[in-house]
Amino acid sequence: MHRVLIIDDSSATRAYVRAALEEMADMQVTEAASGFDALRILPRERFDLLLVDINMPNINGLELISFIRRSETHRDTPLLIISTEASERDRSRAIALGANGYLAKPFTAEALEAAVKSVSKQAV
């Protein structure tokens, strides 16, 4: 069972990711609608994969990644960021902060699946 946490302030994106992931085998998806939600959820549960949207208000994705990589539980958890193609700079920062990969919006369900698989293997 793969426990996945999707952190994105767009409910449509979360619904889309959930639908796409649950078509893959053995996926259990938890949703966080904001950086704050994520801060509440992360210490309480252990996840196998984290999907983080960079462009959120208040606590942005970069700050969240930095926080996650300094925490005990999720220091090494595979982490995929969701960003737009335009923001090259933000993306490279995210990788520098410890993200394992990125997925550019808009992405297809197939692209999501491929990215998830590759990142899960990577961070073993």
Add this chain to the structure above:
Amino acid sequence: MSQPQVKATKNYAPEPTEEGGVREFLAFVVASETYALPLSCIREIMRVPSVTPVPRAQREVLGIISVRGQVTTLIDLRQRLRVPAGPTSSRTRVLLVDQGDEIMGLLCDRVQQVHRLSEKEVELASVLGADAASYVMGIGRPGQGERKAESTAEERADHDSEDEILILLDPIALLKRQVNHG
């Protein structure tokens, strides 16, 4: 005043919905003819409930009925199909039909059975000429498909007089006329 009813679905289409071009139709009798509607547009078959007439509605509207809390318009198929009036019986039924925007009730004399018609068994309405009513989609001849495959021309000629024909109706054309008068 219109409140939204539970949204009728639009996914019935004149195209074949199953493999091999076979479609299912529900046959029913009005006056002495047998008609049929695509099964996919039929939501339910029910006995005739209490009908409340609506003053100044169109003549074919018998009134409204309550279907699990939804107010549903009931149409007298005899009038709609311009067939003489007749008595109701214990076999009179209401067909609940989804015409795309709304689910409406159609009063018929007797419900028959479901026929599965292949493309060979359906003749399109164009064969009836340009002034055929717009709600007639075609003519169905159940059983003809197999017969064509198996029999000789003579045998087929013999069967012609016995063949059952179904007058296939297009639910949207049959019912859309009712929409939004006034």
Add this chain to the structure above:
Amino acid sequence: MVSGKDGERAKEEFLAEAQELIEGLSRGLLELDTGIKQGQRSPDTVNDLFRGVHTLKGLSGMFGFERLGRMSHVLEDMLEDLRLGRVELTQQVLDVLFEGVDNFQRLLGDPAEQASVDVETFSGRVHGLARSKVKQHNILEEFELDASMLGVLTEYEEHRLRTNLEQGLTVYRLRVRLALDVIDTALDSLKERVKNLAEIITYLPSMDGGGGDEIEIEMLLASKKSEAEVRTALGRPDAKLSSVERRKTAAAPKPLTAATPAVTAAAAKESPAAAPAPAAAVVAVKVEAPSAPKKSAAEGGDVSLRSITSVVRVDIRKLDHLMNVVGELGTVRAAVARLVERLRAGAAPALSSEAHRIHRAFQRHLAEVQESVLDIRMVPLSQLFDKVAVVVRQVAREQSKEVKLAVVGAETEVDKLIAEELADPMMHIVRNAIDHGIESTEVRTKNGKPTTGTLTVVAHQKGNHVVIELSDDGRGIDSNVIREAAVRKGVLSEQAASDLTREELLNVIFMPGFSTAREVTDISGRGVGMDVVKTNITRLGGAVDIDSEKGGGTKVTITLPITLAIISALLFEVRGRLFAIPLAVVQEALRMPSQAVRTVDGREVITLRGTTLPLCRLAELFALGPIADDATEHYVIVVSVGNKRLGMCVERLSGQQDIVIKGLGRSLAGTPGISGATDLGDQHLVLVLDAASIIEEVLLPRAGVLAVGVAT
């Protein structure tokens, strides 16, 4: 593409979210518009707009809305340039943005609307707007900012930081400990407090917060005020505040590209009472959650929906279903009441009083549930009025007129369905008011009027109804002009037209055939005339009136029931058939012997306490069958809507009841005089009459405002 039930749900989420985003964009643009006129630039609003369009772009791509995605991309580029300072915010730029948002709305509409959007042309226009060069100097290196902090700022946040420093504001670091559970509201209240003094650039969660329930948040703020002032405004003695200093020695930066540093000479940097780097131990303080922000009472209830996490989006079909169930429960309750009666009459008085108590409790709770469900469906009219503001601006600019919109009572609530159905009629009325009502600035000046025309929208609740008045101070309607036009268009004969009073003439505007084909220009390209406006409003169970004097402005009054759902009704019989009419329109009901009926001018009337009351024999109106000749007594139900009254002759009164009105299907929606049906139990449906439409049909045939009858 995702598929199946989850996929469908995701798609519905998308449509709902897209709609909300577009509404948010509209509001944001209106704020910018007001801001420009007052000489303000609002970076936060521009940023919010950028984020909104950015989100829309991403979503469109995922759900296959390709043109919407391209359109968003175009606007996103524009907004990015705006927020990074590469383009100046002018009226022209704003116009383009408004058009863009309007295009979004169309792209989510029906195929005809979608086809009306030309993405390429629009894109060309956007790219034609001028841009300036990007400034290069990196002021950030001159300040003592942690590399680690800088490293987690997004490009935009960095830009804001830079801009603030360049403009000479002081940047502060604020550290505060908050309980995770209430972090959203706690930060919101902090934001409220510093709103007027500082811009919040970013929030950083810090690891030093310790485990479990609390977390430390570090914020970067930019402000012109001194540290002491900021500290006071915050009102949190436990918070650590320090300012970001310039580096003492010039750090060796990466080679700069040659460009002029854009430090504003005039802005003097406040000398902060610099606090040293915060000491290790931070006192933990529990934050009590402030109560959810209430909508402000008067106009300007500027509640940003994003910060209220207590809002839930509900599918209105679920509410309809809930209403149905509540309705069925009502029927059950009535059955229980009858049972209690029988028990009382029977042999078990002890049981009966307990049953009675239980029934009362049931009734109370049921009423509460009813009210709650109805309440959930209510939305404030402000949603609608926001859209009106956009249209006012657009039409005024199209016609080069100056128009100001004043809104009172935006917090008045109506059923969501009513609000939605009202949108088109209101847009049309507003358009008319500006098109034909408000004069050009020259004409206004010549007539001694202020150059800016005023459109006033007032909404208030009156009993079971909501009244919306739209008035303008324009040129008013000359009833003689209407008279001539009506005759010319063949809507009325010369003779009929000359008989009409001013009030009746004004109502001619609502007649089909009077609105001309050239009024096809509209929000969505659909032809809308005043006759359609009236039909739409009447269909909701409401009424629309118009009052105007030549030279004296025009006022359109729309009256609507607050809720479509549960109402108190009066039941009565005609020709043995049961009907219902909402109690809200019933003034009184009385017995009337037939001898008191007189005929005046072809119409039957009676005298009621000295005034004349016209009558209507429902059995005749509804063609229900022959009149029994031995009927010597009728009941008369006096109904009134607006300022018109009518006495409906019926045979028997059958009591009062709370009913749930259900609409007839679209197939019967045009049936005159009927507003719906209700289930009284046992699946027996009773028709509910539409008093407004009956009154019209009976009282105004001379002005030709007949409800469109259907031939039997």
